[in-house]
Amino acid sequence: EEHAVDDAQDAAVEEHVGSHQDATAVDALDDVDPANDADNAVDANDVDSLGEEDADDNPIGAQQAADAQDQDAADDNPQAAAAEDAQDAADTSPAPDTATTPSPAALSTPASVSSEPREPASNRSVAAWFRVGVEAYLSEDWKTCATALENAILEWQYFLRANIDCRLKCGQEARRQPPLFDKDIEHLQHAEELLRTTLCIMKCKRRAFHGRVTTDTIAASDQKAFRDLKAYEYLQLCYYQSLQFQKAASAVFTIISHDPSNDIMRQNLQYYLSMPEVDANKLENYESEPYVPLYLAGTDAYFSENYESAVSNLEESLHEFLNAVDRCRADCEGPFDQGWLPDFTPSITNHYVYCLKCKTKCHSKLSQMNGERYDDFLPLHYNYLQFSYFKLGRLKDACEAAATYLMFLPADEMMLENIAYYKALPKFKTSMLQPRTEAVDYIHRQTYEDALLKFVADEFIFPDLEEKDIPPSNEIREIGKKPPRKQTDPLHSAFSEQNISLENISEYKAQQNLLQEVKGNNTKPNIYPAASDMTSNLDEYLLSQVKSQELERLKKSSRRPLFNFQRESDLGGKKRFVVDGLANELECKQLVQFAKVNGVRGDGYDGNKTPHSPLEIFEGITLGQAALMVNFGLIELSTLKLFLSLSERGKNSIATYFNISNSDLHFSFTHLVCRSSVPGKSVNGSALSHKIHADNCWFPKEGRCVKTYPAYYWRDYSALLYLNDDFDGGEFIFSADPLGKLIQSSIKPNCGRLVGFSAGHENLHGVQGVKRGTRCALALWFTQDSTRSEWGRILTNR
Numbered sequence: 001e002e003h004a005v006d007d008a009q010d011a012a013v014e015e016h017v018g019s020h021q022d023a024t025a026v027d028a029l030d031d032v033d034p035a036n037d038a039d040n041a042v043d044a045n046d047v048d049s050l051g052e053e054d055a056d057d058n059p060i061g062a063q064q065a066a067d068a069q070d071q072d073a074a075d076d077n078p079q080a081a082a083a084e085d086a087q088d089a090a091d092t093s094p095a096p097d098t099a100t101t102p103s104p105a106a107l108s109t110p111a112s113v114s115s116e117p118r119e120p121a122s123n124r125s126v127a128a129w130f131r132v133g134v135e136a137y138l139s140e141d142w143k144t145c146a147t148a149l150e151n152a153i154l155e156w157q158y159f160l161r162a163n164i165d166c167r168l169k170c171g172q173e174a175r176r177q178p179p180l181f182d183k184d185i186e187h188l189q190h191a192e193e194l195l196r197t198t199l200c201i202m203k204c205k206r207r208a209f210h211g212r213v214t215t216d217t218i219a220a221s222d223q224k225a226f227r228d229l230k231a232y233e234y235l236q237l238c239y240y241q242s243l244q245f246q247k248a249a250s251a252v253f254t255i256i257s258h259d260p261s262n263d264i265m266r267q268n269l270q271y272y273l274s275m276p277e278v279d280a281n282k283l284e285n286y287e288s289e290p291y292v293p294l295y296l297a298g299t300d301a302y303f304s305e306n307y308e309s310a311v312s313n314l315e316e317s318l319h320e321f322l323n324a325v326d327r328c329r330a331d332c333e334g335p336f337d338q339g340w341l342p343d344f345t346p347s348i349t350n351h352y353v354y355c356l357k358c359k360t361k362c363h364s365k366l367s368q369m370n371g372e373r374y375d376d377f378l379p380l381h382y383n384y385l386q387f388s389y390f391k392l393g394r395l396k397d398a399c400e401a402a403a404t405y406l407m408f409l410p411a412d413e414m415m416l417e418n419i420a421y422y423k424a425l426p427k428f429k430t431s432m433l434q435p436r437t438e439a440v441d442y443i444h445r446q447t448y449e450d451a452l453l454k455f456v457a458d459e460f461i462f463p464d465l466e467e468k469d470i471p472p473s474n475e476i477r478e479i480g481k482k483p484p485r486k487q488t489d490p491l492h493s494a495f496s497e498q499n500i501s502l503e504n505i506s507e508y509k510a511q512q513n514l515l516q517e518v519k520g521n522n523t524k525p526n527i528y529p530a531a532s533d534m535t536s537n538l539d540e541y542l543l544s545q546v547k548s549q550e551l552e553r554l555k556k557s558s559r560r561p562l563f564n565f566q567r568e569s570d571l572g573g574k575k576r577f578v579v580d581g582l583a584n585e586l587e588c589k590q591l592v593q594f595a596k597v598n599g600v601r602g603d604g605y606d607g608n609k610t611p612h613s614p615l616e617i618f619e620g621i622t623l624g625q626a627a628l629m630v631n632f633g634l635i636e637l638s639t640l641k642l643f644l645s646l647s648e649r650g651k652n653s654i655a656t657y658f659n660i661s662n663s664d665l666h667f668s669f670t671h672l673v674c675r676s677s678v679p680g681k682s683v684n685g686s687a688l689s690h691k692i693h694a695d696n697c698w699f700p701k702e703g704r705c706v707k708t709y710p711a712y713y714w715r716d717y718s719a720l721l722y723l724n725d726d727f728d729g730g731e732f733i734f735s736a737d738p739l740g741k742l743i744q745s746s747i748k749p750n751c752g753r754l755v756g757f758s759a760g761h762e763n764l765h766g767v768q769g770v771k772r773g774t775r776c777a778l779a780l781w782f783t784q785d786s787t788r789s790e791w792g793r794i795l796t797n798r
């Protein structure tokens with residue numbers, strides 16, 4: 001519960017950061033309340049080290065402030081008082097009740113309390129609903145969890161829709177206006193169009209978010225959570241627990257449609273589908289696009305030779321697909337944190353390229369139905385259409401569709417043959433082979449945009465930057481994130497690695513600064529000093545990060561923690577966390593090597609060589625054994641020290657996370673273990689390496705977890721510090737049930753990653769089968785009962 005508070009604080013920080021991001025340039029205009037403008041200026045001041053005058057210097061901001069003053073005496077909210085504006089806004093903003101494209105997602109979201117998708121019940125923001133849902137999940141209040149998350153999703157969809165609608169409508173509207181001056185000198189007409197669009201967007205958003213708790217800015221981390229469909233992951237478990245099985249299955253289906261490679265959700269779906277209550281034919285994708293049902297209806301009609309219906313459905317599907325691409329592209333036009341202060345032109349270029357990269361992904365992102373990809377989804381429409389039109393005797397339409405198809409796939413032999421056939425028909429005229437304009441424009445845009453991005457990739461290369469500015473290894477980066485590119489400079493980086501762009505650089509600099517401060521003048525960014533340096537308190541320092549001021553500062557400047565940290569809400573259950581960076585590559589290699597050479601088969605399990613899985617070899621070595629080996633001169637003292645040092649780091653992280661004083665926490669057992677696949681045996685996909693269990697009690701059957709012998713019932717906390725990742729399988733999993741049917745989260749081991757959790761039945765866990773290679777970990781168990789201290793540790797005190 002304490003962590004819930006931490007979460008809320010984090011969120012507050014994020015939101016805070018999020019808001020002043022917008023204090024820069026044009027987005028600042030969005031904020032029509034002058035009081036807020038002032039706040040933003042001050043915020044910008046702390047973080048971006050902008051002078052206060054920046055806000056005043058902002059020409060439009062200043063204008064606004066002046067306007068505000070004029071009317072201030074009469075009304076605190078000057079712009080709201082302007083009736084004209086209100087009128088304009090009514091014209092330009094997405095009027096709640098005249099949605100041109102009602103999102104099917106909203107319509108089919110399980111929560112559809114009313115039939116009005118534009119007005120979800122909303123007395124909380126997106127983030128607040130999400131938090132209520134996750135907290136309800138953690139306190140096992142399944143009904144509240146389900147409704148809160150449904151509301152979170154509705155509120156999120158509203159946010160998305162309002163932003164997209166405003167951007168699209170305002171863009172169109174601005175292009176329709178006659179210019180203030182009818183000669184386009186120095187691209188002033190383009191500038192005018194931007195001004196008009198901006199004005200319109202401000203009014204539109206202001207109206208769309210009027211009186212709502214959710215504003216037009218949502219913290220980037222919250223946005224990411226929703227784009228990754230995090231809410232559905234919780235939602236499915238809450239549906240399941242509140243016995244709404246069909247909806248649980250649909251929520252999982254929604255996740256898979258979005259990310260077909262999500263194996264955990266596939267397993268969950270299989271499980272749900274095996275339940276008699278769940279009907280596979282009624283699975284719904286709650287986030288499906290409008291063209292999907294149209295396309296399916298169109299192709300069904302086509303194959304049953306009902307060409308009228310095929311044509312009308314496929315034309316509509318085509319229209320909706322292009323519409324979806326436009327909406328996807330508009331969604332890309334969000335804020336961008338430059339992370340530094342570039343000149344005007346590089347600044348807009350930077351933001352432009354960021355958006356462009358996002359936009360060019362829309363085509364393939366949408367070329368799929370419920371997770372099934374089709375490379376030629378858009379051209380396929382024209383293929384079905386040409387034949388259907390032909391069958392209906394509409395030769396001109398057939399020829400147009402055929403010519404359009406060829407623009408996408410110019411070498412398609414079948415289509416070339418079709419065209420030859422059409423050409424031979426007496427009614428044929430050459431003018432009929434006109435490709436359709438919507439497709440011509442689409443392809444031309446695609447070609448030009450690809451050329452721009454290729455230009456960026458080829459030309460923005462700055463080979464002069466010194467190697468010393470580049471981190472030497474992956475030691476300081478986050479999980480799954482590429483290190484900043486070699487041979488790069490800030491601008492290039494903005495244009496290269498995915499969308500992370502410049503954040504890499506500012507984050508890297510911030511990390512460098514922090515490390516510098518912590519470590520004095522030692523410049524190599526290495527989280528841990530040499531293995532033998534056991535007195536270093538750097539690890540303790542970093543582990544106390546959650547509360548540390550330094551980290552707050554780091555968060556403000558880079559908005560990414562130094563190393564990844566996952567807590568309860570990320571892991572789908574209580575009293576658990578994951579932290580990275582507890583050991584460096586060298587330390588991991590040394591310990592793995594030691595374990596592989598000295599591990600004893602079946603150690604710790606009375607010599608049972610395959611205690612967990614008959615498909616794998618299990619080897620282990622305890623701390624006490626290692627101490628004895630030093631005594632007999634079999635291994636180096638430094639190896640023992642490393643073993644000890646890593647175990648202490650594990651203990652520190654458990655003590656810090658669970659807020660226990662280090663002296664009240666005792667090691668009860670320390671075991672360095674490796675699990676190896678046996679070639680030819682370990683391929684069985686579903687077998688577990690370690691079946692689902694709790695660490696301090698045992699399930700005699702289902703249900704009660706008994707705290708008695710043979711369970712190690714005195715164990716209070718567990719930690720696994722992983723040492724390698726050069727194997728397949730072997731994920732650590734938290735499960736909601738003892739059969740491992742409902743996996744809450746899955747953690748891929750790698751060097752320095754630690755998973756920590758309380759040892760009771762609230763943390764059922766297991767290990768997926770190791771399919772290739774050897775997986776080594778330092779397993780640590782702790783107790784608060786000093787009489788249960790690990791005896792072998794005494795051997796190390798010499």
Ligand SMILES: O=C(O)CCC(=O)C(=O)O
Nearest residue numbers: 690695720732767777779
């Ligand atoms: O190795 C792991 O990841 C977990 C092992 C485990 O749960 C145990 O030994 O109790």
Ligand SMILES: [Fe+2]
Nearest residue numbers: 693694695765
């Ligand atoms: Fe365990």
